[in-house]
Amino acid sequence: MMIERLSHSVLPLKIIATGAALPPHCVTSAALDQRLNKPAGYVEKRSGIVHRFHASNEASQAELAVAALNNALSLHHLSHNSIDLLISASAIAVQALPFSAAHILKLAGLPQGTAGFDINTSCISFISALQVAAGLLNTGVYRRIAIVSADIASRGIDWADEESALIFGDGAACAIVERGDGRSGILSYLMETYPEGSELCEIRAGGTRRNPRAGMSDSDFLFHMNGKQLFRQASALIESFLRRLLAAGRLTLAQVGTVVPHQASHLSLEHMRKRLHVTPDTLIDIYRYRGNQVAASIPSALHEAATTGRLSAGKPVMLIGTAAGLALGGMVLLP
CATH class of the missing domain: 3.40.47.10 (Thiolase/Chalcone synthase)
Known part of the structure; x- marks a missing residue:
């Protein structure tokens, strides 16, 4: 149903680009059957997953985040120089200090001195980051914000705990947002x-x-x-x-x-x-x-x-x- 008239105000925000990235290694549930010594079809039946992607133990979470950012920029023909704030909205930090956005900015190719910070509300970090980004855009402090979520969940899997071990995959995604014209x-x-x-x-x-x-x-x-x-x-x-x-x-x-x-x-x-x-x-x-x-x-x-x-x-x-x-x-x- 189209919304033509609103009875209350909208907090202006426009998603102008999205992107995503995956590690190169695709892990099928059939392969996990063999790894875990389970009968054929067991993992897919229990997890509901056909395949997922896992990063290597040496892979960089920041590099995965940058791949998603670059995907969003390239798909929508946007310049790195147009981003004036980067928010890392991930559940797991790259390390305790400094904040993950600094690690991402180090590799991202954005202008020197671009602002960045982290938002972490675990699996709903991206939703929280969108709300914060909208507030900042509407103050006029920033014009174009990149929100990147990247998690390498496989690195924390306890393979002895079947309940959680079978469901996790790795990946990253990005949304680039502006204030827009108020219609969104x-x-x-x-x-x-x-x-x-x-x-x-x-x-x-x-x-x-x-x-x-x-x-x-x-x-x-x-x-x-x-x-x-x-x-x-x-x-x-x-x-x-x-x-x-x-x-x-x-x-x-x-x-x-x-x-x-x-x-x-x-x-x-x-x-x-x-x-x-x-x-x-x-x-x-x-x-x-x-x-x-x-x-x-x-x-x-x-x-x-x-x-x-x-x-x-x-x-x-x-x-x-x-x-x-x-x-x-x-x-x-x-x-």
Whole structure:
């Protein structure tokens, strides 16, 4: 349904380019059957994934981010010199210090002195970054902002934990945004955090909590998830969250043209399809061929929507996801 008249103001924001990048190594679920000594078809049946991409142990997260940035710039014939701010919106940092945007800027070929900073709300970092970017663009401080999400989730896989080991893939995606002319923008944004679920999905090391002085083990650097409990908690919250997100934009679900969810798992996507009653064309699903790319999932799915003609002016797009924290994030925008 086209939105011709709005009963409230839109926070101006225009997505002028998107891009994505993948590591070169494609990992099929059939190959994981063999690696894990499982019968043929086991991994695909359990994970819902045909294949995903994993970076080598030596690969650079910053290089993957730059590849997505360059893809967005080249696809839309934009100059590196036109970017005046870079936001890294990833779940896992390159290192504790300095911030990941500095590592990306070092390789990106943007003008010397280009500003950069990180935003991390785990798997929904990209949604948070879009909201922050819109605020900055509307103050006039910046004119054109690149938001890049890059995660190498495979490096934190605990292969002994089957529940989480089978779902992750690596990748990066980018969106380049401007203020625009006011005809496109954010209709509503909502983020909520329920920290009682903070230990259901975590990597304990990498900060001050677990380190050589505070004490740590090798497993503290790996991904840990209580998937069943996390799914139950998120499922109990998501419907009311969705109602509040739509109400903030004075919209109904029927008015949303495209849904871009976090590609968390095949169960989460199926749950969303059933609860939202949306068609396959409406809901962007790249999970079978990417897996869960953590923070890169939502912008990768957004790039898929853009390149397959499912972003149309006047038709609201909803970005939505859950994340470690436990956090819920959503945004409805006019592209």
